[in-house]
Amino acid sequence: MKASLKKQAEQLLTRDGLFTAAQHLVPQQKLSETAGRLAASQNPLVKKAFVHTFAKAYGISLEEYARKNLGDFKSFNDFFTRELAQDARPIDDTTDGIVSPADGMISQIGHIQQGQILQAKGRDYSVSHLLADTDNKHSSYYEGGSFATVYLAPSNYHRVHMPFDGTLVETRYVPGSLFSVNNVTAANVPDLFARNERLVCVFDTEFGRAVVVLVGAMIVAGIETVATGKIDRSDRIQTLEHTLSLKKGDELGRFYLGSTAIVVMPKSAGVKWAQDMQHGAVVQMGRLLGVADKA
Numbered sequence: 001m002k003a004s005l006k007k008q009a010e011q012l013l014t015r016d017g018l019f020t021a022a023q024h025l026v027p028q029q030k031l032s033e034t035a036g037r038l039a040a041s042q043n044p045l046v047k048k049a050f051v052h053t054f055a056k057a058y059g060i061s062l063e064e065y066a067r068k069n070l071g072d073f074k075s076f077n078d079f080f081t082r083e084l085a086q087d088a089r090p091i092d093d094t095t096d097g098i099v100s101p102a103d104g105m106i107s108q109i110g111h112i113q114q115g116q117i118l119q120a121k122g123r124d125y126s127v128s129h130l131l132a133d134t135d136n137k138h139s140s141y142y143e144g145g146s147f148a149t150v151y152l153a154p155s156n157y158h159r160v161h162m163p164f165d166g167t168l169v170e171t172r173y174v175p176g177s178l179f180s181v182n183n184v185t186a187a188n189v190p191d192l193f194a195r196n197e198r199l200v201c202v203f204d205t206e207f208g209r210a211v212v213v214l215v216g217a218m219i220v221a222g223i224e225t226v227a228t229g230k231i232d233r234s235d236r237i238q239t240l241e242h243t244l245s246l247k248k249g250d251e252l253g254r255f256y257l258g259s260t261a262i263v264v265m266p267k268s269a270g271v272k273w274a275q276d277m278q279h280g281a282v283v284q285m286g287r288l289l290g291v292a293d294k295a
Helices: 002-012 015-025 028-040 044-057 076-080 183-188
Strands: 097-099 104-111 116-120 123-126 146-151 159-161 166-174 198-205 208-215 222-225 238-246 251-256 260-265 288-291
Touching: 028 044, 028 076, 044 076, 104 116, 104 260, 116 146, 146 288, 198 222, 198 251, 208 251
Parallel strands: none
Antiparallel strands: 097 288, 104 146, 116 123, 146 260, 159 251, 166 198, 166 238, 198 208, 208 260, 222 251
16 A cells, blocks of 8 residues: 555655646636636737737648638637638548548547557556446447547647448536546546546437537537537536437537547447557547458
8 A cells, every 4th residue: 555655655756746636726617617707809909919829839721721811810719710721631431431530639539448448558447438428338348449539739620520321419518637648647537537527429320329529628618519519518518409400520519629529339339440440649630440240
């Protein structure tokens, strides 16, 4: 016991440990709400300061985007959720292919074993907790299934698209913490993605019932989908039913500031991830992640 406590103390005193510990101390919700108000402001001075500073800090070019001038955006939110130019992201058309839902980096990718999803080396979390499946009714359904976690950096395109054809049948807003979701916190915060605020989007597909989870994070000012509009934060789970058919590559939703999208596929899909899709791989929306083998 003493050795374990000593190890935890040593980890806490590292730079990464201090960064993680600091996130427990800051008022996460209040900070995100304040950032949200500033990001939504259409005051010309506020908008210009935020947009120009952010674009310069992250080296953002508008070459791939529909609007080519920083002055064309109504607010920082409008800039952050900027739309791509037509055909900027071709959607892979491989038969039964599963494509990346977003631009970003593969945080982890693999298969669900004993009800657990890999978060970082040596750290797993429960698929039931991620999906807010409080009665464990569906956890067995995803046993032996597959998952892909895509982290969106601040400089990335921040709309999330469909990785497959499907009919949206349910959205489930789950309140939670707002930890940062980078590699540092993934390695240091237990159950990170199952603790953070998130929106669980459930689809009927030809592969079975599949899920895309939009995970909130520190200073994320909101999550929006084409079916729900911008989600109103609350302290309780909100479940809505839908019958919205979407094609692979269609826009599903967007983040107001960055975060993570997680694709969860059932065992019945038989997904085989591409060999080059592994931790640290850079992806763009529409790129092939793997292929379902329903047989």
